[in-house]
Amino acid sequence: MTRITIIGSALSGNKGASAMLEAAMQTLGERLDDPQFTLLSMYPVEDAAQNVYPNLEIVPAAPRQLGVTINSLALAYRILPFLRKTLRSRSRAIRALAESDVLLDQGGITFTDGREKFLLYNVASILPALNTRTPVFKCAQAVGPFQNPINRWASKTYLPKARTIVTRGRITHEFAEGLGLTNLVAGADYAFSLELDGTEHDAVAEHVHMEFFDGDVVGVCPSVVLRKKVDARGGDYAGQIVSFIESVRAQGKRVLLVPHSVRTGTDKTHNNDLPLCREISARLRPGDDVLFIDRELTSQQLRYVIGRCSLFVASRFHAMVSSLAMAVPTLVIGWSHKYREVLEMFELEEWAFGHDQLTPEHLADRFAALDAARDDVKAKLDAHLPEVKARSIMQADLIAQIARAEA
Known part of the structure; x- marks a missing residue:
């Protein structure tokens, strides 16, 4: 054995x-x-x-x-x-x-x-x-x-x-x-x-109206690690994410707000983005064009949900991995070389930038560029994913x- x-x-x-x-x-x-x-x-x-x-x-x-x-x-x-x-x-x-x-x-x-x-x-x-x-x-x-x-x-x-x-x-x-x-x-x-086991759709559908994903959906995955780094230099990470989501909604797109690191039953923020996501959700204008997954899903269920998005904005490393694995064009806000070196495998390193560059204007500009280039980005993901x-x-x-x- x-x-x-x-x-x-x-x-x-x-x-x-x-x-x-x-x-x-x-x-x-x-x-x-x-x-x-x-x-x-x-x-x-x-x-x-x-x-x-x-x-x-x-x-x-x-x-x-x-x-x-x-x-x-x-x-x-x-x-x-x-x-x-x-x-x-x-x-x-x-x-x-x-x-x-x-x-x-x-x-x-x-x-x-x-x-x-x-x-x-x-x-x-x-x-x-x-x-x-x-x-x-x-x-x-x-x-x-x-x-x-x-x-x-x-x-x-x-x-x-x-x-x-x-x-x-x-x-x-x-x-x-x-x-x-x-x-x-x-x-x-x-x-x-x-690998997904095929049960993810039904499991997620118990909590989420899956019709939400029928339109153009932008996934957003915040990170408490990024918040600490941005706020430490006088920024307002949560406020910037709120503003970004509202700007995406103004373009007629739907937004999925999803934590990729969740510890149920605690407000401690180590390895737990749920309190941050709840704060962001509470500051958003009410509407049926935002879906906040306010619960802990399994890694396979999260990957399935992320794969239903048209575009994805990630601050958690493995949220990025899941979106790339599902061939979803992804914009990454990171804090280490670990993000860029993975995107290099897909010839997509231009779609990552550091938290020190995070401003509302820069985020909006890079997202608009990704939106415009989504077909080319998707082609690179499809081409390189088997090798990765x-x-x-x-x-x-x-x-x-x-x-x-x-x-």
């Missing part, structure tokens, strides 16, 4: 994380005989409530528990062999790691300058597996740049220890090669491999090879 442990993704909260997790389970289930999965979860209660997979075990691994307890036990497992049986029996996390054929690290962006506050978590996510001698496979993600001395030291120390690092685009690959890493494979985000999906699903073949060799 093949056992695989996963960290850095989730079923709840950020549906990009859910898309990566479920894509891995889908693709590896097709390649391995009855694989069993363990998720080291940052949100174990929420993830357990949403877990419908009989072969997925949810094990608590909140940041402090991961950084202190699990890492300490994994170190003890390495240096005190006589305790290994006891540690496996007492700790579900250690048992999962010790018995797994591979650890999948699905962190979307790790070991990168400007995100030093997450560096300890980036290290803590893979160090227990290194101490239990479990191969580490870093699924397609952004890493680098590595100019900050602390990040550079940590990256040079720990990234070479991974069995494989899949880079998510050209810029990341160049950063990693510049660091001297040789355990690299050029790939594409794992979420591109996520192939680069994504290639990860499953690599992981399966490692798992079979370790079994």
Whole structure:
């Protein structure tokens, strides 16, 4: 039996994380005989409530528990062999790691300058597996740049220890090669491999009048991460999104307002865009030309809904991935090279700009340009999507090879 442990993704909260997790389970289930999965979860209660997979075990691994307890036990497992049986029996996390054929690290962006506050978590996510001698496979993600001395030291120390690092685009690959890493494979985000199961329409139709999508629909996916960055420099992110939506409505288009990162039952904004979207919705002029999805959908349901749009404006990375995967012309407001390098795969990098460029005028101009070029953009999406999906699903073949060799 093949056992695989996963960290850095989730079923709840950020549906990009859910898309990566479920894509891995889908693709590896097709390649391995009855694989069993363990998720080291940052949100174990929420993830357990949403877990419908009989072969997925949810094990608590909140940041402090991961950084202190699990890492300490994994170190003890390495240096005190006589305790290994006891540690496996007492700790579900250690048992999962010790018995797994591979650890999948699905962190979307790790070991990168400007995100030093997450560096300890980036290290803590893979160090227990290194101490239990479990191969580490870093699924397609952004890493680098590595100019900050602390990040550079940590990256040079720990990234070479991974069995494989899949880079998510050209810029990341160049950063990693510049660091001297040789355990690299050029790939594409794992979420591109996520397949719909055909039940999405009926599931969404229980909450949404699907006739809404019969016209020209513009999807808008805000991000609390972007809000913090824009508002920190004196801007008004929510106000700008409200103004943009009203301008789109004035053009006779319908607008879908959809959060791609949702944590039900809490107003906390970490990995939760629902409170922001509710605020934006409340400030909009009432009308039946706006549809606000005020609930948590699954990653497949979200992808289906996004695919029904004519155009899409994304600030969440994996909302962008879903719109590209459904061949919807997309305008991206981002904060990292991770957006642009994915769009490069489609020859569409011109349709991304940074939050520092966000003004009502610039957003309106770029959207008008995308609207005018939608046929050309759609043609590029259709032309490049098969190759991008192939680069994504290639990860499953690599992981399966490692798992079979370790079994």
